[in-house]
Amino acid sequence: MAYSLHDIGDEDRDRSDHWLNDKQDQRRAIVPLRLILIALLMGALLLVLMRHVLPASTTASAPSIDAPATISTRFAACDDLDGQACVLATDAYAYQGRRYHLADISAPRLEGAACPQEAALARAGRTALQGMLNGGSFEAHADPADSDPTDRILLRDGVSLGQLLILKHYARPWSAKPIDWCAAG
Numbered sequence: 001m002a003y004s005l006h007d008i009g010d011e012d013r014d015r016s017d018h019w020l021n022d023k024q025d026q027r028r029a030i031v032p033l034r035l036i037l038i039a040l041l042m043g044a045l046l047l048v049l050m051r052h053v054l055p056a057s058t059t060a061s062a063p064s065i066d067a068p069a070t071i072s073t074r075f076a077a078c079d080d081l082d083g084q085a086c087v088l089a090t091d092a093y094a095y096q097g098r099r100y101h102l103a104d105i106s107a108p109r110l111e112g113a114a115c116p117q118e119a120a121l122a123r124a125g126r127t128a129l130q131g132m133l134n135g136g137s138f139e140a141h142a143d144p145a146d147s148d149p150t151d152r153i154l155l156r157d158g159v160s161l162g163q164l165l166i167l168k169h170y171a172r173p174w175s176a177k178p179i180d181w182c183a184a185g
Helices: 034-053 116-133 163-165
Strands: 068-073 085-089 092-095 098-102 138-142 151-156
Touching: 085 116, 098 116, 116 151, 116 163, 151 163
Parallel strands: 098 151
Antiparallel strands: 068 138, 085 092, 092 098, 138 151
16 A cells, blocks of 8 residues: 555655645745836936937927918008017018018019109008908918029918909019019009
8 A cells, every 4th residue: 555645766855844844835926016117217217318319290399490380360560570569561571580572472572663653562561461461360481493592472361462452453473584663554
């Protein structure tokens, strides 16, 4: 008869029977939990530090000079090229310290006018542009056909403010040739 579950010739038998309560297959974690927590904390700290070191994305930064902008500021007449919101001439305005030019028109000049008619038309055109800019919000788009970064096409409800100045005879369509504003007609 068998004395125990051990066969004859097996290892020495432990008669204390403590082996019945021992866990022979102890579970051991492959990576200790503390090490995982430390790695997660270091990763979060690195992420916070990198946000301050790396430049922000272009979408979150200041708008590009070529990006369309919606403007709803009141404009005054002024001669300050660094003005915050003012009309400089029939075809030029200053906004947030930068001078812009209406790309789709040629307009008479107040300074250096060849005749009193050109000066009077330039003053009237400047007043008309000021009224249009103050007539509600408008969009300022970079001119895709021009390499000058300050050229803008101003639109309100899809209508060019430059084209309105042309229709009201304050300006003419843009031309590379000089326009004689003193000629009759």
